[in-house]
Structures are given as structure tokens and as C-alpha cells.
Amino acid sequence: MAREYVWLKCTETGDLNYRTSRNKNNIEGQLKLKKFCPRLRKHTDHVEVRK
Numbered sequence: 306m307a308r309e310y311v312w313l314k315c316t317e318t319g320d321l322n323y324r325t326s327r328n329k330n331n332i333e334g335q336l337k338l339k340k341f342c343p344r345l346r347k348h349t350d351h352v353e354v355r356k
Contacts, residue, residue: 307328307329307330308326308327308328308329309326309327309329309355310324310325310326311324311325311326311327311336311353311354311355312324312353312354312355312356313325313336313338313340313351313352313353313354314351314352314353314354315340315342315344315345315349315350315351316349316350316351316352317342317345317349317350318342318344318345318349320342320344321354322340322341322342322343322351323340323351327353335352335353336352336353337350337351337352337353338350338351339351
């Protein structure tokens with residue numbers, strides 16, 4: 306199976322807000338997305354964390 310599940314962690318609060326899948330064959334390095342942080346009520350950078 307080429308996909309793996311990772312959590313997206315907010316860089317400002319450290320909260321694990323989202324869980325997503327990524328294709329580990331195509332994406333090199335760490336996944337970084339701008340997502341909505343409910344605690345701050347604004348869009349922030351989220352980076353991948355493997356649990």
C-alpha cells in the first residue's frame with residue numbers, strides 16, 4: 306500500500322487538528338499545509354506528524 310496516514314500539527318499551538326493520507330512514493334520531505342486552527346480561529350501552517 307503506497308498511502309500512509311499522518312496527523313497535521315499546528316505550528317503555533319501544537320494541537321493535532323487534522324488527519325490525512327499522503328502518498329509516500331511521490332512526496333519527499335515533510336508535508337506542510339495551511340489549515341484552519343480552531344483554537345486560534347485563523348489559518349496557520351500545519352506540518353505532518355507520524356503517530
